[in-house]
Amino acid sequence: MVDAAVIKKTQDSLGKVIKKPPLTEKLLSKPPFRYLHDIISEVIKSTGFLEGLFEDYEKTSASVKEKDQKILFLQKAIDAVGLSIGSQLAARPSKVIAGQEPEKTNEFLQYLGRCAAKGADNEVVKRVKKGEKPGKKESGKDGNRSKERRSKDGEKKAESRQRT
Numbered sequence: 001m002v003d004a005a006v007i008k009k010t011q012d013s014l015g016k017v018i019k020k021p022p023l024t025e026k027l028l029s030k031p032p033f034r035y036l037h038d039i040i041s042e043v044i045k046s047t048g049f050l051e052g053l054f055e056d057y058e059k060t061s062a063s064v065k066e067k068d069q070k071i072l073f074l075q076k077a078i079d080a081v082g083l084s085i086g087s088q089l090a091a092r093p094s095k096v097i098a099g100q101e102p103e104k105t106n107e108f109l110q111y112l113g114r115c116a117a118k119g120a121d122n123e124v125v126k127r128v129k130k131g132e133k134p135g136k137k138e139s140g141k142d143g144n145r146s147k148e149r150r151s152k153d154g155e156k157k158a159e160s161r162q163r164t
Contacts, residue, residue, distance in 0.1 A: 002029045002102045010106045013113030018042040028106060030099050033070050036109075037061040040077050043112060048120035050080055053128060070097045078108055082134030083124045084115040089134070 004025070011023045021027070021038045031039075038061065044050050053076055057063040064073050074093035082089045091108040095101045115121070 002106060006103055006106050010109045010113070013110040013117075014039065014043075015113075017113055017116040018046050028102075028109075030102050031096075031105055031109075032099070033064075033074075033097050034061050036074065036096070036105070037064065039109065040073075040112070043116045047116040049112075049116040049118075050077065050125060051120055052122065053077070053080055053125045067097065076128055077112070079133055080124050080128045081108060081111045081115055083127050083132065084118075084121055085111055085134075087135055 007025050007028045010028055014023055018039065020042060021035060027035050040050065041059065041061075044053075054073065058069075058073050064070055071093040074091075074096055078089050078091055078093065089104075089108050089111065091101070091104040096105050096108075
């Protein structure tokens with residue numbers, strides 16, 4: 001069960017930017033996907049934050065039925081909020097749609113409310129659409145180096161196999 005203080009924080013943060021759907025303790029303690037979709041859609045409509053992030057079919061919750069579509073929808077929103085605050089969020093879309101880790105889901109919603117209160121940020125939408133991830137810059141360098149080493153090792157192995 002989610003701590004009441006966490007839910008109150010989410011209600012305060014989002015309540016400043018949206019009036020519907022209702023931010024009830026019951027729904028926020030284990031938010032279903034449709035509810036999250038409605039919150040994100042209302043944030044876009046009320047504030048313009050995340051405007052242009054989603055494809056037309058994603059704007060209707062009835063069109064986002066498959067698990068991978070739900071994960072993609074939430075990943076875009078989580079990435080945009082993460083880029084907006086300058087750090088990666090702990091919420092994982094696969095856990096969110098499974099109803100697990102509601103504390104992390106509430107943390108995402110709190111940041112969504114704070115970012116939306118600041119207003120639209122088209123630059124964040126552009127960055128997410130290009131595939132940029134929050135906090136990726138530092139880890140990307142190390143990841144690329146290790147991939148390069150692996151590819152060099154792979155090439156050396158391929159070269160040595162050709163010689164024999």
